[in-house]
């Protein structure tokens with residue numbers, strides 16, 4: 001198997017080359033170059049980004065003949081300059097090398113096997129076999145990986161001429177494409193790991209700069225461990241500090257006191273809510289008393305400005321005072337509540353429905369719906385009074 005230029009020379013950023021093939025597809029032009037500096041992705045790594053003669057490369061894939069194919073918006077011909085987006089490549093290489101280091105260290109330090117790797121746009125993850133990753137073990141892993149990063153261990157691209165040679169070299173992964181022939185590409189982190197890999201990598205571990213774990217997620221075949229490496233770590237710190245500054249302005253206290261300030265705010269909110277509920281309960285009792293304590297027959301009231309919860313409380317309080325009196329209430333937004341002994345309550349509600357076309361329903365002496373929110377309180381009052389079924393009173 002022939003290696004791609006980027007698999008041989010990790011510093012290859014751009015080159016002048018010639019267009020071998022350029023054909024139109026449904027979503028652009030697919031271009032094959034004589035030599036391409038682009039990595040087509042694979043093994044958890046996304047494809048490179050970059051430009052061909054200044055045009056952004058929309059997509060890179062590996063063609064059937066093992067050559068990268070590039071998708072452009074416009075056709076190209078002759079000699080062109082192909083340039084890799086180096087910021088993107090550096091980020092991808094940092095995450096990929098970090099993964100090799102995490103995988104190798106998790107195995108040697110804790111005996112945890114890696115079964116998969118995903119390099120995401122915001123965070124990456126390794127899928128580890130254990131169902132449980134104790135926090136103290138994760139902390140040891142994090143420390144050890146960062147220690148190996150500080151040691152600036154060289155990362156080298158090696159070749160094994162055959163599977164036999166690979167076995168002799170004590171290579172970690174032996175999962176290779178079936179039918180693979182010829183030299184096998186290996187990535188070595190000096191003194192730590194040798195692994196079959198076709199991806200791009202940093203030249204020594206110090207270029208990873210550092211790693212941090214973001215959390216774990218249980219999955220069917222083990223646990224996903226999310227991580228950040230390299231520039232992503234600093235961008236995350238930047239975002240966190242920025243959040244701190246905004247919180248400092250909002251909470252008007254230093255970052256050390258944010259947690260305390262939020263706890264206090266929540267306690268205050270809980271106390272206010274308790275007060276509010278108690279006040280509303282008392283108000284509902286007073287409204288109910290006034291509504292049903294004296295007189296006979298149906299009691300109805302339009303209480304605009306209050307939600308369904310308040311209406312329910314009034315109805316419940318009214319029932320405690322006079323269970324036998326049917327009650328109809330209208331609240332904010334045309335919310336309607338009819339309660340009382342059936343079948344009177346039900347017939348009252350049905351008559352209001354018939355006259356207004358409002359939607360709703362209920363059962364066992366409790367009916368609710370929503371009517372025209374623009375109807376005035378006086379109109380509602382007239383409607384509720386007029387719709388009470390006379391024959392049953």
Ligand SMILES: [Zn+2]
Pocket residue numbers: 043096100196197198199
């Ligand atoms: Zn790899």
